[in-house]
Amino acid sequence: MPDTGNSDAFVAFERVQKSYDGETLVVKDLNLSLPKGEFLTMLGPSGSGKTTCLMMLAGFETATHGEIKLDGVSINNIPPHKRGIGMVFQNYALFPHMTVAENLSFPLEVRKMGKSDREAKVKRALDMVEMGAFGGRRPAQLSGGQQQRIALARALVFEPELVLMDEPLGALDKQLREKMQFEITDLAHRLGITVVYVTHDQTEALTMSDRVAVFNDGRIQQLAPPDQLYEQPENSFVAQFIGENNTLEGTVAEIKGDHCVVKLDGGEVIDAKPVNVTKVGERTRVSIRPERVEYNKDRLQEGAHTLKAKVLEFIYMGDIFRTRLEVAGNREFVIKTRNAPDQVRLTPGTEIEIGWLPEDCRALDAN
Amino acid sequence: MTASTDVPEKDANGPMLAADGTPLKKSLSRALRVQKMRALALVAPLLIFVLVTFIAPIGDMLFRSVENQIVSDTMPTTTAALADWDGTGLPPDQVFEDAYYDLFVAAERKEHTRLGSRLNYEQTGASSLFRKSGRGLDDIGEVYQDQFEDLDKNWDEAQPWAEMMGSEDWLAKEAAWEKGSRLPKFALRDGVEELLPRTAAQYAIFAGYTHNEERKSLLKEEPWSAVHTALYQDLSTQDVSGYSGPHAEMLKAAAALVASPDFETVSFKDGFGEIDKDWLEPEIWQTLKLYAPKYTSGYFLNSVDMKLTPEGAEARPENERIYIMLFKRTLFMSLVITCSCILLGYPVAYILSNLPARKANLLMILVLLPFWTSLLVRTSAWKIMLQQQGVINDVLVWIGLVADDGRLTMINNQFGTIVAMTHILLPFMILPMYSVMSTIPHSYVRASKSLGATDWTTFWRVYFPQSVPGIGAGSILVFILAIGYYITPEIVGGTTGTFISNRIAYHISTSLNWGLAAALGSILLAVVLILYWAYDRIVGIDNVKLG
Numbered sequence: 078m079p080d081t082g083n084s085d086a087f088v089a090f091e092r093v094q095k096s097y098d099g100e101t102l103v104v105k106d107l108n109l110s111l112p113k114g115e116f117l118t119m120l121g122p123s124g125s126g127k128t129t130c131l132m133m134l135a136g137f138e139t140a141t142h143g144e145i146k147l148d149g150v151s152i153n154n155i156p157p158h159k160r161g162i163g164m165v166f167q168n169y170a171l172f173p174h175m176t177v178a179e180n181l182s183f184p185l186e187v188r189k190m191g192k193s194d195r196e197a198k199v200k201r202a203l204d205m206v207e208m209g210a211f212g213g214r215r216p217a218q219l220s221g222g223q224q225q226r227i228a229l230a231r232a233l234v235f236e237p238e239l240v241l242m243d244e245p246l247g248a249l250d251k252q253l254r255e256k257m258q259f260e261i262t263d264l265a266h267r268l269g270i271t272v273v274y275v276t277h278d279q280t281e282a283l284t285m286s287d288r289v290a291v292f293n294d295g296r297i298q299q300l301a302p303p304d305q306l307y308e309q310p311e312n313s314f315v316a317q318f319i320g321e322n323n324t325l326e327g328t329v330a331e332i333k334g335d336h337c338v339v340k341l342d343g344g345e346v347i348d349a350k351p352v353n354v355t356k357v358g359e360r361t362r363v364s365i366r367p368e369r370v371e372y373n374k375d376r377l378q379e380g381a382h383t384l385k386a387k388v389l390e391f392i393y394m395g396d397i398f399r400t401r402l403e404v405a406g407n408r409e410f411v412i413k414t415r416n417a418p419d420q421v422r423l424t425p426g427t428e429i430e431i432g433w434l435p436e437d438c439r440a441l442d443a444n
Numbered sequence: 445m446t447a448s449t450d451v452p453e454k455d456a457n458g459p460m461l462a463a464d465g466t467p468l469k470k471s472l473s474r475a476l477r478v479q480k481m482r483a484l485a486l487v488a489p490l491l492i493f494v495l496v497t498f499i500a501p502i503g504d505m506l507f508r509s510v511e512n513q514i515v516s517d518t519m520p521t522t523t524a525a526l527a528d529w530d531g532t533g534l535p536p537d538q539v540f541e542d543a544y545y546d547l548f549v550a551a552e553r554k555e556h557t558r559l560g561s562r563l564n565y566e567q568t569g570a571s572s573l574f575r576k577s578g579r580g581l582d583d584i585g586e587v588y589q590d591q592f593e594d595l596d597k598n599w600d601e602a603q604p605w606a607e608m609m610g611s612e613d614w615l616a617k618e619a620a621w622e623k624g625s626r627l628p629k630f631a632l633r634d635g636v637e638e639l640l641p642r643t644a645a646q647y648a649i650f651a652g653y654t655h656n657e658e659r660k661s662l663l664k665e666e667p668w669s670a671v672h673t674a675l676y677q678d679l680s681t682q683d684v685s686g687y688s689g690p691h692a693e694m695l696k697a698a699a700a701l702v703a704s705p706d707f708e709t710v711s712f713k714d715g716f717g718e719i720d721k722d723w724l725e726p727e728i729w730q731t732l733k734l735y736a737p738k739y740t741s742g743y744f745l746n747s748v749d750m751k752l753t754p755e756g757a758e759a760r761p762e763n764e765r766i767y768i769m770l771f772k773r774t775l776f777m778s779l780v781i782t783c784s785c786i787l788l789g790y791p792v793a794y795i796l797s798n799l800p801a802r803k804a805n806l807l808m809i810l811v812l813l814p815f816w817t818s819l820l821v822r823t824s825a826w827k828i829m830l831q832q833q834g835v836i837n838d839v840l841v842w843i844g845l846v847a848d849d850g851r852l853t854m855i856n857n858q859f860g861t862i863v864a865m866t867h868i869l870l871p872f873m874i875l876p877m878y879s880v881m882s883t884i885p886h887s888y889v890r891a892s893k894s895l896g897a898t899d900w901t902t903f904w905r906v907y908f909p910q911s912v913p914g915i916g917a918g919s920i921l922v923f924i925l926a927i928g929y930y931i932t933p934e935i936v937g938g939t940t941g942t943f944i945s946n947r948i949a950y951h952i953s954t955s956l957n958w959g960l961a962a963a964l965g966s967i968l969l970a971v972v973l974i975l976y977w978a979y980d981r982i983v984g985i986d987n988v989k990l991g
Contacts, residue, residue: 135890137890157893157894158895158898163894164891170891172888172892174909174910183895184897187895187898187901188896235895235896
């Protein structure tokens, strides 16, 4: 659950709501706090309210209700230019009529810094992103990745303690994006700055963040470190949204502590771990990660439930095999196996038995 | 595949070759030719339309600013003779003689009045002088014509003259001529040119005129009196006693008459003096000499308040200067109008570009609304608004800001022109500014603020520099439109608010001095081009964006 009222939080959203038209809430009752030095990612589909939250923090949008605090002080009424928050924009927003050095010098100039100080800081910032030789160029003369570094350097040059990033890697190709992901996290940890990062790319969120806040429908669905988020999703939205996921629909037949029995719609009965189901008879959606499914009987644990499955498709993907099965009426059931020397390649049409550990099988809400 | 069938890509160090061995460049241009021809064919209708209806007339009009052939075409021998005259006192008698013959022919052709109008631009009174002279020149010739006629009726008959001057061959063809067919080309009889040089020359001119312009037979038309004058001149200098051609007796009798002491003569100079005393002043002859060349700088000098004198170009007297002042005023007022358009248009364009599309479109219609109203209506509306008994003055008087007897003069002066033209040209400023501003991403402003800049710094350091191309495009558009504006200054400008274009229009339609109008137009065009060039050098034309 989102934590609230943490007094030593560096950034805190307290009961924040936001509406643009006075009829619908884009952000519904947001409570979020993060300590100094944390790398927090806001992840969610478009329209989930994550960017709005970022803009409220930056000061470009005002909260309709609630308070946003920075270092314990409410910043609701402080204009953006006085907040001292660094920001990297989706399209970099480098000023096209200024050179790279002028772009970097700009935040220092408006802070009335002396010329020699400015030059030293600009140089240091450019060196930090390994762009020292590009100070005299115009943004249009740089490649996307170079522009990205400059944008980063500009957001950091005035040494803010908090930096906001709004899908900064969205315009880059895959390889460059992975490289930059590493560089950004590395830089953030080296400088000890607090980062609030917005993205709709789950891989980016998982690889970069200390914690991830998954947004949907104006609410934080789950706030957790990446591993926890992936392995222990708290509701079916998070389970669906993060990583690949197999779902089986059914009804809760029995609950015993951290163990429950689910009767699938096809009639099969399986064991699962109840996450947000509370009573018998409730509709549920059971979630299993593709790589946690096992079909090699030797590797299955003692007492594990098994289900009959029919192989529909086998896809060779190099490092892994991806096999599509029909399980309990679900024809989109996917399993992933590592390409190991002893691994069996399943032929379509074969009937097999699959199984998993009950704790890998999570009974979630049916929404 | 053998080596011989290989594609020769490149010989030793020559050009790249295509598969069939022709140079690649040639091959490429052949491939592209069809495309180019097709593109040209698509552009051709517009190109031809523009060339025929726009470029050509403008070129012709601009050519008129230096063209001055009318003087040498109308009085060819006179202008040639004047070239040797030093310009002081009266020209020699020969010039008067040449002027007589030239003007006589011009008067027959009704061209002397056009020449008079042309010279009237340079010397007041020339027009009436030439008109008067066209009628009066006959008086000189008639002195001789009457005397020859009294001697022998045949001197006023067509046939004898033709027989005496024309060749046998031609006479036969002329006699066989029937109405409607081509007239035979006149040919002089052998020997007549040596015997009667002036007469032959004048008769030939008369023949050409009668044939080509009147389309009549020379056997029916008796020559005009200039031929008789020429005959008198010839008979008084040439010996015709050895002549044995047609009408030898008649010619010898005439020679005897000329030789007799009671033959009445009149000198050309006296004849001109009789017509008008102005011909005996050196001024008209100086003007003719100055404007004799086929091309003149006179119109351009006029356009900058100077004039051509025998001593070279010199400034006109203070009270005759007008054009420099008008050019300055046009430039100054265009500049003021452009500046007020920027000041008024910039905020509007800014708001438009920052509104959501629906609202922006609605407001854009309001900006464009003036385009849907007649220019004349808008200008006239300003007249109603601004006049002394108009809406604004009435309101000011009503709320007591202005006394009833102290109503403001806001129309028929520079103020009125600036107000009305700013209003009319405003959309041309707003549209390019809007289209440039709407391409400036909002994230720049946000980025600037997040970097710590205040609203003003953000505007001045980040937003404004990026909107400059729009201001540039709007300014060029408005300034160039303003500098050549005509209708609005004409209606609301009064005397102090008119532009150079109003003067050009005056010369085109009222004074008919097209040469001067063309020179003024050329200067205006040059000024615009120079400003355009300067703008390109300072701001860079690449920085101008219309969208």
